[in-house]
Amino acid sequence: MQARMENPAMVVPGAMQALLALGKSAQNGSVPHVIHKLAHLRASQINGCSYCVNMHALELKHAGEPDHRIFGVAAWRESPYFSAPERAALALTEAETRISDRADPVPDDIWEEAARHFDKPALAALVLSIGMINVWNRLNAATRQVAGPLPA
Numbered sequence: 507m508q509a510r511m512e513n514p515a516m517v518v519p520g521a522m523q524a525l526l527a528l529g530k531s532a533q534n535g536s537v538p539h540v541i542h543k544l545a546h547l548r549a550s551q552i553n554g555c556s557y558c559v560n561m562h563a564l565e566l567k568h569a570g571e572p573d574h575r576i577f578g579v580a581a582w583r584e585s586p587y588f589s590a591p592e593r594a595a596l597a598l599t600e601a602e603t604r605i606s607d608r609a610d611p612v613p614d615d616i617w618e619e620a621a622r623h624f625d626k627p628a629l630a631a632l633v634l635s636i637g638m639i640n641v642w643n644r645l646n647a648a649t650r651q652v653a654g655p656l657p658a
Contacts, residue, residue: 510649529638535631537624540569541592545599545632546639547579552603553643560653591623595632602636 515521533542543566550558566576578585582596598612598620605611621629645651 507650507652509651513649513651514645525638525641529635532631532635532638536628537595537632537635540566540571541595541632542635543569543571544579544588544592545595545636547576548582548596548599549603549636549639550643551580552600553640553647555643555647555651556653557646557651558639558643594620594623598632599636602633603640 511517513522515525533539543562547559547562547566550562563576567573575587578587579596582588582593588596594616597616601612601616620632624632
């Protein structure tokens with residue numbers, strides 16, 4: 507497989523810096539790093555972004571997450587490996603990623619469960635983080651970015 511072009515954020519002046527800054531601001535809240543990365547992996551699986559699936563699985567591994575949790579993200583509902591806050595974040599991730607799959611893209615029950623586990627600033631950071639991974643997934647999938655070893 508070969509990329510169609512480099513990531514558009516690397517071509518458009520200022521885009522990479524803007525996207526990285528926005529993504530970093532979402533990470534500065536009280537949401538645990540691992541929850542962000544679990545959400546990023548799940549959205550990337552849904553969106554079929556092999557570059558991001560590879561990257562976020564490796565990030566989780568680097569953060570000390572065991573293989574069974576990384577592999578279990580694809581079937582998190584049936585997996586015993588995730589806490590209630592992680593499950594709420596994964597449900598929110600799926601809803602926010604699959605917004606065209608239902609009349610009410612993020613149903614109240616999913617939102618309310620996330621709000622039970624995350625205060626307003628944390629929930630805002632999580633929503634932003636999920637939105638950002640969806641942007642990266644779309645950029646990478648459209649240009650067929652190739653998964654592979656990440657730079658050290």
